[in-house]
Amino acid sequence: MAHKSEHRSRSPLSSLLRLPAGPVDLAGYDPEASPGYPGEGKQDADAMRLALEPELSDLQERLYAAGRSDPEHAPNLLVILQGLDTSGKGGVIRHAIGLVDPQGVQLKAFKAPSKDELAHHYLWRIRNAVPGRGMIGIFDRSQYEDVLVVRVESLVPESEWSKRYAEINEFEAELAAGGTTIIKCMLHISSDEQKQRLAERLDDPTKYWKYNPGDVDVRLKWAAYQEAYEAALELCNTEAAPWHLVPSNKKWYRDWAVAELLREKLAGLDLGWPAAEFDVAVEQQRVAAS
Numbered sequence: 001m002a003h004k005s006e007h008r009s010r011s012p013l014s015s016l017l018r019l020p021a022g023p024v025d026l027a028g029y030d031p032e033a034s035p036g037y038p039g040e041g042k043q044d045a046d047a048m049r050l051a052l053e054p055e056l057s058d059l060q061e062r063l064y065a066a067g068r069s070d071p072e073h074a075p076n077l078l079v080i081l082q083g084l085d086t087s088g089k090g091g092v093i094r095h096a097i098g099l100v101d102p103q104g105v106q107l108k109a110f111k112a113p114s115k116d117e118l119a120h121h122y123l124w125r126i127r128n129a130v131p132g133r134g135m136i137g138i139f140d141r142s143q144y145e146d147v148l149v150v151r152v153e154s155l156v157p158e159s160e161w162s163k164r165y166a167e168i169n170e171f172e173a174e175l176a177a178g179g180t181t182i183i184k185c186m187l188h189i190s191s192d193e194q195k196q197r198l199a200e201r202l203d204d205p206t207k208y209w210k211y212n213p214g215d216v217d218v219r220l221k222w223a224a225y226q227e228a229y230e231a232a233l234e235l236c237n238t239e240a241a242p243w244h245l246v247p248s249n250k251k252w253y254r255d256w257a258v259a260e261l262l263r264e265k266l267a268g269l270d271l272g273w274p275a276a277e278f279d280v281a282v283e284q285q286r287v288a289a290s
């Protein structure tokens, strides 16, 4: 038994980052950590991330091909990115999701709901954005805003938002049962790191556009947001749609980690290539004779 660990392959990143069931204390998770990172550190992070590109591309193409050949039943994948301002949702989309063919990616950023959206159930706009078969969907914010900002800012009464956790679980279970692999990532940063990133945006005229004065007002409610996140992470951490906590103070780790999670989940689909729906030999002859 003592030798067994030497022969065991590295634990999948998804199991290292998966939040265990039960109450969540975010303060107990180090945002500086880099669990499962296979290299030395920042100096080799670009290389580690880019090394995932060939396999990610191949897997994504298989998924896309499955969607083309069986538009009703092919699997799809949904990456849900949540995290406070400056946690790096945009960076992950550029550096991790950017490794795959954009034709196979359906990206949706959720902002404060429009008048039209507010007239519907909060899940209406979410359902409308679910990726098609064979696609990789990316949610930059998601249904979780409806139990995060909505809870902290009391945009609806507690009697209403408190019902949403169960509703979200039901919605996600339904998606999973329909063949969608859901990868939920909470990008975990520290308060000091957020302060530094906001300050950097003000030090650099090329970053002013990213700065939103309202982010400081949100920041002042740090404790309330941590609490709201802890509730969402605890109450919506299901087998069908588990939460992953991605330590995100190190941008290079965060980007590598999400790319690796995506690679693992795509590989887990075990997709082959669709068989030809024509006689290959006959078609070869026809092409040769044409």
Ligand code: AMP
Pocket: 085, 110, 111, 112, 113, 141, 142, 145, 146, 149, 150
């Ligand atoms: P950003 O991601 O920085 O472009 O900001 C989007 C803003 O939209 C954030 O302040 C979110 O809190 C807000 N937002 C997203 N979804 C909702 C929602 N369901 N209700 C209220 N505000 C939301």
Ligand code: MG
Pocket: 085, 086, 210, 212, 215
């Ligand atoms: Mg913002």
